[in-house]
Amino acid sequence: MLNLVAINAAYIVAAGLFIFGLKMLGHPASARRGNLLSALGMLIAIVVTLLSQGILTWHWIVISAFIGIIIGAAAARFVAMTAMPEMVAVFNGFGGAASLLVAWAALFDSHALFVAITVTLSVIIGGVTFAGSVVAWSKLSEVMASKAIVFNGQRIVNSLLLLALLACAVMFCLEPSAQSPYLYGIIGLALILGVFVVIPIGGADMPVVISLLNSYSGLAACAAGFAINNIILIVAGSLVGAAGIILTNIMCKAMNRSLGNVLFSGFGAVKTAAKVEGEVKPISAGDAYLILEAANSVTFVPGYGMAVAQAQHVVCELGELLEAHGCEVSYAIHPVAGRMPGHMNVLLAEANVSYDQLVEMDDINPRIAAIDVAVVIGANDVVNPSARNDEGSPIYGMPIINVDEAKTVFVLKRSMASGFSGVDNPLFMGPNTRMLFGDAKASISEIISEFKP
Amino acid sequence: MDLTFVYLALILLLAIYLGFELISKVPATLHTPLMSGANAISGITIVGALLAAGSGESTTLATWLGAAAVIFATINVVGGYLVTDRMLGMFRSRTDKSDE
Numbered sequence: 001m002l003n004l005v006a007i008n009a010a011y012i013v014a015a016g017l018f019i020f021g022l023k024m025l026g027h028p029a030s031a032r033r034g035n036l037l038s039a040l041g042m043l044i045a046i047v048v049t050l051l052s053q054g055i056l057t058w059h060w061i062v063i064s065a066f067i068g069i070i071i072g073a074a075a076a077r078f079v080a081m082t083a084m085p086e087m088v089a090v091f092n093g094f095g096g097a098a099s100l101l102v103a104w105a106a107l108f109d110s111h112a113l114f115v116a117i118t119v120t121l122s123v124i125i126g127g128v129t130f131a132g133s134v135v136a137w138s139k140l141s142e143v144m145a146s147k148a149i150v151f152n153g154q155r156i157v158n159s160l161l162l163l164a165l166l167a168c169a170v171m172f173c174l175e176p177s178a179q180s181p182y183l184y185g186i187i188g189l190a191l192i193l194g195v196f197v198v199i200p201i202g203g204a205d206m207p208v209v210i211s212l213l214n215s216y217s218g219l220a221a222c223a224a225g226f227a228i229n230n231i232i233l234i235v236a237g238s239l240v241g242a243a244g245i246i247l248t249n250i251m252c253k254a255m256n257r258s259l260g261n262v263l264f265s266g267f268g269a270v271k272t273a274a275k276v277e278g279e280v281k282p283i284s285a286g287d288a289y290l291i292l293e294a295a296n297s298v299t300f301v302p303g304y305g306m307a308v309a310q311a312q313h314v315v316c317e318l319g320e321l322l323e324a325h326g327c328e329v330s331y332a333i334h335p336v337a338g339r340m341p342g343h344m345n346v347l348l349a350e351a352n353v354s355y356d357q358l359v360e361m362d363d364i365n366p367r368i369a370a371i372d373v374a375v376v377i378g379a380n381d382v383v384n385p386s387a388r389n390d391e392g393s394p395i396y397g398m399p400i401i402n403v404d405e406a407k408t409v410f411v412l413k414r415s416m417a418s419g420f421s422g423v424d425n426p427l428f429m430g431p432n433t434r435m436l437f438g439d440a441k442a443s444i445s446e447i448i449s450e451f452k453p
Numbered sequence: 454m455d456l457t458f459v460y461l462a463l464i465l466l467l468a469i470y471l472g473f474e475l476i477s478k479v480p481a482t483l484h485t486p487l488m489s490g491a492n493a494i495s496g497i498t499i500v501g502a503l504l505a506a507g508s509g510e511s512t513t514l515a516t517w518l519g520a521a522a523v524i525f526a527t528i529n530v531v532g533g534y535l536v537t538d539r540m541l542g543m544f545r546s547r548t549d550k551s552d553e
Binding site: 077079087232246 | 457458461464465468469471472473475476477478479480481482483484485486487488489490491492493494495496497498499500501502503504505506507508509512514515516518519520521522523524525526527528529530531532533534535536537538539540541542543544545546547549
């Protein structure tokens with residue numbers, strides 16, 4: 001049995017390991033060790049807690065932990081890398097739910113006003129996180145339509161929900177109890193609010209939502225830490241809260257939208273964009289091969305469509321063939337490409353692309369005019385020159401990868417449908433653009449077969 | 454509510470500041486592992502969950518809440534760290550690849 005001083009000392013060690021772990025995540029070479037350090041910190045925190053005097057009965061712990069380990073390990077082992085956004089979304093939700101339950105259970109120990117307030121906070125944030133994450137998960141895994149669901153009076157409904165939540169919270173704090181009807185009210189309303197907050201958000205805005213829910217799951221843990229007076233929950237929770245907020249901010253900047261705009265307005269085409277006119281010039285895989293074979297520098301620009309077509313492995317194979325031909329190959333990745341921050345990087349890393357070939361938007365743009373061929377695979381809005389030129393376009397002002405400035409652009413596309421935002425893309429009619437129609441994976445495989453005599 | 458609250462608030466403040474400093478240095482390439490790793494850290498609620506599930510409370514509700522929280526938090530911790538490790542194992546530099 002450990003005393004309180006020893007326990008808190010161990011918690012400080014754990015917090016230090018979390019901090020060093022996050023620091024080592026700053027570079028791909030040290031990131032894996034960083035994650036191990038962080039896991040070690042968690043292990044220390046758990047073992048010390050188990051040795052504390054607070055633990056009197058063991059059977060529930062053993063059974064629950066066993067169930068959790070099996071589910072967690074299986075999910076981590078078998079999830080496809082394309083499904084990472086769904087997995088992170090659902091895990092955020094679990095974190096929120098756990099904090100909600102822990103805060104609720106804390107009411108059996110104390111009814112003090114301070115505890116009641118922090119429990120309320122934790123239950124609200126945890127409930128919103130859980131319900132919101134479940135909706136985000138169902139949108140990402142296409143269980144429900146990923147389009148924004150907007151209805152008349154949505155803001156009024158949300159405001160009423162918030163008011164009701166506030167009223168319940170005040171009533172609960174006046175007379176706190178673990179079985180107060182107002183507590184049940186808070187839980188129910190928080191869950192409904194979570195659903196209503198996420199349904200108006202469309203699929204392309206999911207990177208923002210996942211980042212935000214990530215942040216909430218940390219804040220919920222932090223609030224629960226205040227409720228049970230536990231420093232390690234506060235430290236770890238606020239680290240995660242800060243991480244989520246930063247990612248949210250990066251995603252919003254990359255779309256040139258404020259957080260409020262993402263959360264409260266379905267992607268609206270308020271202004272009318274200039275009609276795009278021009279001629280689309282298709283190209284065959286055979287001709288594309290001839291141009292690629294002569295190129296000295298090629299950059300691939302992947303988008304969510306690459307993940308849908310499962311084309312990342314053939315893309316990487318083509319990249320290796322080009323390198324063997326003495327061509328300089330890079331992969332330019334827009335911050336909001338894919339359905340979560342950094343999603344494309346993981347897919348390409350899985351396909352065996354080395355991380356020094358993965359280039360960020362701000363690094364590729366200054367030298368894109370010197371690139372012989374830019375190959376756009378399943379990306380649309382993030383390479384749309386309207387964002388630069390057309391003030392009427394709904395995506396005007398969003399930073400893009402300027403592929404239209406490369407010497408030649410290949411766009412791999414199934415057909416001439418417009419992108420996720422429904423905005424026309426003048427890139428497709430550009431003088432140096434050639435459209436390679438068809439399934440991205442099949443098209444690239446065809447080019448590869450040309451390389452092999 | 455004595456000075457404890459002040460100490461806790463101070464810890465909160467410092468941790469948030471540290472979080473901002475550390476995370477803003479993580480390159481975009483690693484944002485997905487950063488997120489799943491942060492997710493695993495938010496599973497720290499497991500500490501509170503263990504205390505609730507093992508407190509031997511007279512009421513069964515408290516134990517049930519604790520047990521459910523342990524399940525959720527364990528999935529978060531175990532799944533989060535394992536999947537992050539799996540992802541980070543895929544990130545290799547050119548020199549790593551030529552060593553193989």
